[in-house]
Every structure is written in C-alpha cells, then in structure tokens.
Amino acid sequence: MVAILPQAEWTKREDLAQLIAALGADDARYVGGAVRDTLLGKDIHDVDLATPLLPAEVIDRCKEAGIRTVPTGIDHGTVTAILPDGPVEITTLRRDVSTDGRRATVAFATEWKEDASRRDFTINALYAHPESLEISDYFGGVEDLERGHVRFIGEAAERIREDHLRILRYFRFQARFGDALDEEAVTACRELAHTLKGLSRERVAMELLAILALPAPSPTIGLMQELGVLEVILPEARAREIECLGQLVATEDREGVPGDPVRRLAALLPPIERVAEGVAARLRLSRQQRTRLVTAAARREEDTANPRALAYYEGSEAAFDRLLLQGADTEELAKWTVPQLPLKGGEIVQRGVSAGPDVARILRRVEARWVEEGFPARERVDAILDAELSA
Structure with a gap:
C-alpha cells in the first residue's frame, strides 16, 4: 500500500x-x-x-x-x-x-x-x-x-565507514525517533567508535551539542559512554559527570528553564576552568560558547548564597547556568533585571576626591556594600558614599 x-x-x-x-x-x-x-x-x-x-x-x-x-x-x-x-x-x-x-x-x-x-x-x-x-x-x-526503528540503509558498518559522523547521528536520531535499539547499528557504533578521532572537531561539536539539546539527553549520553563512544569525543565525562547531567536536566524541568546544550556540556565536565578551556578549544566552540562554558566551570557552592549578587557580577545567563548546575532555586532571578550602580566616578570627584586610583577604590567599596545590601535606592547609595568618604 x-x-x-x-x-x-x-x-x-x-x-x-x-x-x-x-x-x-x-x-x-x-x-x-x-x-x-x-x-x-x-x-x-x-x-x-x-x-x-x-x-x-x-x-x-x-x-x-x-x-x-x-x-x-x-x-x-x-x-x-x-x-x-x-x-x-x-x-x-x-x-x-x-x-x-x-x-x-x-x-x-x-x-x-x-x-x-x-x-x-x-x-x-x-x-x-x-x-x-x-x-x-x-x-x-x-x-x-x-x-520507532532507527535503521541504517544497507549495512551499518559500511555506512559508518563512508561517514564516521553517522555514529553520532545514530544516537541523535535514536533518541528522537527510536524505541528499541538496532543491534546491528549498536555493534557497528561500538566497533567503529575510534574512527571519530579523524573527524573535524567542528562536526563533532555540532552533533554533540545537537544531542545535548534534546529534551532528555542523559540516557543517550549514558549509552554513548557504555559503548565507548563518549570516551573518544569527550574523555572528560565520567560516570559522575553523566549523573550531574541527569540532575541538571531534572532541575531545568523543575525550574521551567529551557535546556541549553552549552550548559549541559558544562555538566559533563568537572568544575575546573582550565578543563573547560581545553574542551572549548578542542571542539572549536565559538567565542561566546567558550566564555559561557568556562564561566559555568567556575561555579562554587557559595554562588547559591546570593544569586542576585552572582547575576550582577557575572551576568544573568552565567548566574542561571551556575545555579542550575548546582540544583539551586532560580526564583530570585526570575523577572529580575540586573540594575546599574546609580553612582559615577565623576560624582566622587565633585565631592573633593582627586581623580585617579582613589576614586576607583571608593567606587568599588560603595558598589560592594550596595550589592551586599541588596541593591538599595539612590538615597542609600549616597549614605554609603558619605560613610566611605568619612572613613
């Protein structure tokens, strides 16, 4: 028919x-x-x-x-x-x-x-x-x-030898459309996983990020690790990191935050900035992606103590990433816009301070207290400035 x-x-x-x-x-x-x-x-x-x-x-x-x-x-x-x-x-x-x-x-x-x-x-x-x-x-x-059967046309191993990227494409399409695994495809992916080393890093990054953008990528990433595929393209990701990815996806769902592939890639790496730098360079990520990945790798437990201060210093996107990666609540940042310090260096000069390093130091101290107090209105900023000048 x-x-x-x-x-x-x-x-x-x-x-x-x-x-x-x-x-x-x-x-x-x-x-x-x-x-x-x-x-x-x-x-x-x-x-x-x-x-x-x-x-x-x-x-x-x-x-x-x-x-x-x-x-x-x-x-x-x-x-x-x-x-x-x-x-x-x-x-x-x-x-x-x-x-x-x-x-x-x-x-x-x-x-x-x-x-x-x-x-x-x-x-x-x-x-x-x-x-x-x-x-x-x-x-x-x-x-x-x-x-729900994702099946290669012809022999799976032959099709993969024609284009090694088809290994990663199999996992992506299996996650999207598949039910039971195709045993021939799984066997071929396991046996030919090493061929991924010969691909351009850009092509690998494109497919890896596409997999991580799926609604629930953790089972697929786990299968890739089990078959020895993940070790070839992202050896930094071990069992603990894959568990972290699952926790991140659960937190995104709980917080109602759309899943982001770069944030999820950060979950697959240890929270070490130099490791993230190395991975970003190896995968030839864009400058924006690289910055985001490294900033996410700088996450620390103290980030959760003051989410708005984190967003002020690192930016809203970085704050959301770091909080979500630690399973923290993001409610404080929802519908909140990062404010600007309502004070300029010129105003400090007008108060009698000579232009130069002293102005910058006073401005930083006022800013730190302003952030610590929860971004109060201009009247309080003036009071903080008065106190700093008196000191």
Missing part, C-alpha cells in the same frame, strides 16, 4: 506552490525531515526539495518565475530559493563516487532511488510528490518510523 503524506499547513503554502510550478511537479520531491516529521505529526520548520534538475537549470527556472535563489552549496548541488514564508533548499539528486569517512566525492544522479541509497537512515530517505503527496519509500522507512 502506498503511503500518502498528510496535508499539513506547510504543504499549502502559496509560495511553495509557485516554486513547484517553476521547477515542474514531476521534477521535484519533498524530502527528508519535512516528510518524516509530518508523518509523525510534528511541527515543520524547514522544507527541502530534491530534484533531478542540475543546479544551473534550477536557477534558470526560478529566475524565469521571479524567484530569487542563492547558491548556498552549489558545488554539492544545493541552491536555496528565497521565499516569503521561508527559504527552501533544492538539491540535485546525487550518488557517491568515493568516500573516506570524513568527506564524500559526489556526482549528480537522475534516479530517485540512487539518491535515496546514499542517505543514512531509512526514515530520512522518504520522498513525497508535491501534488499527489504520494510517498516514495525505497527502504521501508515508513514502517520503521511507525515502529
């Missing part, structure tokens, strides 16, 4: 219909996540199209229809159509010419099944006709999706 894609709201987009008309309905198929997630009744954020048309032809047809395109990955056959309701990636059908576990050399193809056969999992190799919504399923992906 042929499966039919449900008529979700995104399938009724007028701008998408214009794009399909420009390409030709028989030369376009919805593919990948949009098809998979629609079958599961999930919200759709990105729509991708596959086509036998070459990129130049895609660009020409879109141009004739007045649709702007951007060659976002034209070397690999991808053109992005800029539409009013959101961009759509259009990728020419491909086949692998050679692979080395890190990158693939591809050639353009003309057969839908040939394109499907190079994808990783059966549930990601689903194509839907844009008009009839009939699904082309070459490897039993619809049935696997219904059963």
Whole structure:
C-alpha cells in the first residue's frame, strides 16, 4: 500500500506552490525531515526539495518565475530559493563516487532511488510528490518510523565507514525517533567508535551539542559512554559527570528553564576552568560558547548564597547556568533585571576626591556594600558614599 503524506499547513503554502510550478511537479520531491516529521505529526520548520534538475537549470527556472535563489552549496548541488514564508533548499539528486569517512566525492544522479541509497537512515530517505503527496519509500522507512526503528540503509558498518559522523547521528536520531535499539547499528557504533578521532572537531561539536539539546539527553549520553563512544569525543565525562547531567536536566524541568546544550556540556565536565578551556578549544566552540562554558566551570557552592549578587557580577545567563548546575532555586532571578550602580566616578570627584586610583577604590567599596545590601535606592547609595568618604 502506498503511503500518502498528510496535508499539513506547510504543504499549502502559496509560495511553495509557485516554486513547484517553476521547477515542474514531476521534477521535484519533498524530502527528508519535512516528510518524516509530518508523518509523525510534528511541527515543520524547514522544507527541502530534491530534484533531478542540475543546479544551473534550477536557477534558470526560478529566475524565469521571479524567484530569487542563492547558491548556498552549489558545488554539492544545493541552491536555496528565497521565499516569503521561508527559504527552501533544492538539491540535485546525487550518488557517491568515493568516500573516506570524513568527506564524500559526489556526482549528480537522475534516479530517485540512487539518491535515496546514499542517505543514512531509512526514515530520512522518504520522498513525497508535491501534488499527489504520494510517498516514495525505497527502504521501508515508513514502517520503521511507525515502529520507532532507527535503521541504517544497507549495512551499518559500511555506512559508518563512508561517514564516521553517522555514529553520532545514530544516537541523535535514536533518541528522537527510536524505541528499541538496532543491534546491528549498536555493534557497528561500538566497533567503529575510534574512527571519530579523524573527524573535524567542528562536526563533532555540532552533533554533540545537537544531542545535548534534546529534551532528555542523559540516557543517550549514558549509552554513548557504555559503548565507548563518549570516551573518544569527550574523555572528560565520567560516570559522575553523566549523573550531574541527569540532575541538571531534572532541575531545568523543575525550574521551567529551557535546556541549553552549552550548559549541559558544562555538566559533563568537572568544575575546573582550565578543563573547560581545553574542551572549548578542542571542539572549536565559538567565542561566546567558550566564555559561557568556562564561566559555568567556575561555579562554587557559595554562588547559591546570593544569586542576585552572582547575576550582577557575572551576568544573568552565567548566574542561571551556575545555579542550575548546582540544583539551586532560580526564583530570585526570575523577572529580575540586573540594575546599574546609580553612582559615577565623576560624582566622587565633585565631592573633593582627586581623580585617579582613589576614586576607583571608593567606587568599588560603595558598589560592594550596595550589592551586599541588596541593591538599595539612590538615597542609600549616597549614605554609603558619605560613610566611605568619612572613613
């Protein structure tokens, strides 16, 4: 029996219909996540199209229809159509010419099944006709999706040897869509875990953070440790750290705070700043991510004594991270905006203090007392200043 894609709201987009008309309905198929997630009744954020048309032809047809395109990955056959309701990636059908576990050399193809056969999992190799919504399923992906079975297309070990990152992708997709584990996949991930060492750190970081962004990543991270995968990509994470991750997720749920992958990565590391620095450098995190990770690693028990003082000195985001990592209450910070000290150095100069280090020292002392007293109003700040000047 042929499966039919449900008529979700995104399938009724007028701008998408214009794009399909420009390409030709028989030369376009919805593919990948949009098809998979629609079958599961999930919200759709990105729509991708596959086509036998070459990129130049895609660009020409879109141009004739007045649709702007951007060659976002034209070397690999991808053109992005800029539409009013959101961009759509259009990728020419491909086949692998050679692979080395890190990158693939591809050639353009003309057969839908040939394109499907190079994808990783059966549930990601689903194509839907844009008009009839009939699904082309070459490897039993619809049935696997219904059963919660995340299964590689072909032999698991062979697919992983083609692209080692598929080990981490397996755990991510298993956590999102899987029920029982696929034994062939698990065995292949265990035996080939060492191949992850050859991947770029950016690719590893991208997948690791994607796993940590899942609603409940702890069981998946635990399975990765059990199979020897976590030791390869994050040897700093031991049993105690994995337990800390579980506690953090529970605290986030209790406090109603959205889970954050960088905060959760901090839970998988010992609270030592130099360790966090090393991990951030190794994974080549962005400067913002690196700063956040290292600041979270600086957490101490005394942080919980005065959450607002912590937020004042370290910033609200860092305060939330450090409190949540210690299982503390964040109620004091909820709907509270970090204030600014209502005093400037120039005002101290006007009180007769010569400009220079003395002004800075007095300002710091006033600030410390102001924070300690719970950020009182300007009148109290003046009184604190008077006391400091008298002293």
